[in-house]
Structure formats: structure tokens, C-alpha cells
Amino acid sequence: MAHPSIGRAMYAIHQNPARSWSVGDLAAKVAMSRSIFAERFTQVVGEAPLRYLTRWRMTLAADLLRSGSSVGEASRLCGYGSEAGFSRAFKIHYRQSPGGLHPRFDRSHAGDHDASIRKSATIQQTRS
Template sequence: MDPLSDIISFLRLRSYLVGGFEAGGNWSVGFDAHEAIKCYAVTAGACWIAVEGAGAPVFLQKGDCFMLPRGQPFQIASDLSLPPDDWRRHFLGTEEGALVKLNDGSGVTVLGGHFALAGPQAEILLGMLPPIVHLRGEAETLRWAFERMREELTDLKPGGILIAQQLAAMIFIQALRLYLNENKGTGWLFALTDQRIGAAIKAIHREPSRRWTVETLAVEAGMSRASFAARFRQLVGESPIEYLTRWRMRLAERSLEHGEPIGAIALSLGYESESAFRTAFKRVTGTTPRHHARSSGHRNAVRFLA
């Protein structure tokens, strides 16, 4: 499995909601802070969006997509100088998959949905993304998936929820791909687009238990040790061994949450002793493997009872 797929496999997509709105004339709607990732496509017309903490407002045109991964409050409008209506006035209580009409409902169409990522690893991915991801001219790439998701959730056919879940994952991954193609940054996500450093990251994810060194990872990247170490830190923001250890601990967390024995986990991740594994786990996560296992068991029980 490739590194991006590895990470996303940790993040359980949930709370799928799809729909959108059609707006005409002068309009403005304000939305509170939210936990879910919002991902939308402008399929007709144009409008403005201002996200708290994201800097200058963004002008959205037909064919644009935007994703809001950080959950900050935002305003979307024909004119941002208009006082925003509370979103509840128009959207609260609407049916799943509905298109809400603002004013006469002609001129601007925004179609999309939102979903949440469960699990403590979500910040590994979301923390690298800006408050708004603006994808210019990419609506057609995602529009089919949005419309199909809406159909599945409104028609209520057998298997519809499962199809909607798979579509949600596809939309999210495709939006990430489009964003990576257009942007540069620091972190493992952006480093995947670098052929040589990406090869080293893929090797780590392919064999996390292997006794990797900077030298052997440099061979995977086809670089000298010094050049590889400097390039890796420049792109990823940490050393190759730091990244390897952190990824091993992410895998360990998942195994602990599944109830696997600590000794078996240590061996599966390349540690010769349980003691060495415990030390690494606490250094990276700030807690002990046993405490993490107990805490995750408590959280699972609460979710079940809820």
C-alpha cells in the first residue's frame, strides 16, 4: 500500500452529509466552527468565501472546488460586505441530499458534502493542509462523485450507505491529489511528490520493521547519504529516522487499539526488546503502550454505549 493510502486507512470516514444550495440575487450566509471536513464544487455562477484565519477572501467561479479541512468559521456570499444570515435559517432541518434555495435560487449552484475523520491520527494529515484548499477548474473531476453520493443517500437503495462511504473516501483522496499537483510545502504529504524522497518514504511504509538506516534509505532514494539526509529534512521537516519511528508508533497505536499484545507489536515493528519499544513509544506519544491500550478501550466502550 502506498503511503497516502496507508495514512487514510487509519482515518475512519464518518458523518457523511451531502447536498448544496442554489442562490440568486444578493445573499450571504455565515457558518460556525465545525468538526467535519467540507468539500464542495461550484457548478454554476460565482461567489466569494472568507474563512477565519485564512487571509484574503477567495473568489470562487464555475468549475472551482474548495475544501475546508480545519473547521474554522466561514462566510460565503455574493457580496462579503452583506451581513451574513445564520446558516441555521436556511439549512437546519433540510433533508439529506437536498438543494437549498436562497432567494430565487438561480445564478449560483454549490454542490458538495462534509464528513469527519475519526481517530487520533487525523491531525497527521489535516495539520498539513491550509484552512481552505482552493482547486481551480476541477469541479468536473469531482462532480460525478458528489452527484452519485447524493443519489445513493436520497434513493435509499440497498447498499447505498456503503457506496456513499466509498465515494466520500474517493472525493477526499482526489481533492488531496489535485492540491498536491498545484502546491508545494513541507511535510511527508508534499514529499511524496518528490521522486527520490517519495521512494524512501514508500520503502519505510512497505517494510516498517526493517532495520533502516540513513544509508540504506539513501540507497532507496538513489542519493548519497549526506544529500539524502539534507533533502529529506528539507521536504519532510524531520530526519528519516524520526519519520520512521513516528510511523512505527502510528502502527503500534492501531495495533494496541485492536488489543494485540505489546510484545508481539514490538517484534512486528523491528524492536528486539519490549523495553526498547516502550521507550520509543513514550518518547513519541507521551504515554505508555499500556495506557494507550486502556484509553482506547474506554473510548471504544463509550462509542458503543452511545
């Protein structure tokens, strides 16, 4: 990293993405004023600190969901206080709901999945 202080701030974000970071927290962590830190971070990284944090959280969340984590677990591990808030942020970022990335939900076979659920329900009803 071209700027050691910004590198330390990014390391802190990556080590604890679930923490409720503020620009002030990150600036204090690297012993810089809030305004100078925000300006320098944006210059070095190409985006504002909290925008970077959100993008990193969404990247982690997508990886968690693709590997089978639940929406609730991804939400918690990425620092969101509620599944609803996380789902809204995820949908804004990726233009799809978080459930759409889960490996158990394959949109190309969504109709097949619905049909198998109906078939299973029919079999259960005939057995009872």
C-alpha cells in the first residue's frame, strides 16, 4: 500500500468487518484527523472509507452466501443489525436478493424446484 496509515485502516476493516466503524474510528486507529483521513483514503483507494467498508462487507456476504451460509449468518458476520437492513443493502449493491446467491437456490431450476415441492406435498397428502 502506497500510504502506510491507509493500509493500516484497510487492514482493520478487513480484520473486523462486522465492527460498527465510523470514519472517526478509522482515523483515530491510524492517528489522523477525521477530515485528512477521509480525504487521503479517498485519494489512495479511490472511494470514501465507508463506501469501501460497505463494498467489502457485500463482497464477504456474497462469498458467505455462495458457500451455503444463511442470510442471517451472513448479515451478522458482515456487521448488520438486522436481516432486513442487510437484505436491503445487498439488493441495492447487487440488484438481487441475498437468497438468490445461495447454492440451494438456482434460478435456472426454480420452476423445477417449485414443481418438486408441489409433488412432495401431494405425496405427503396421499400418505396421510
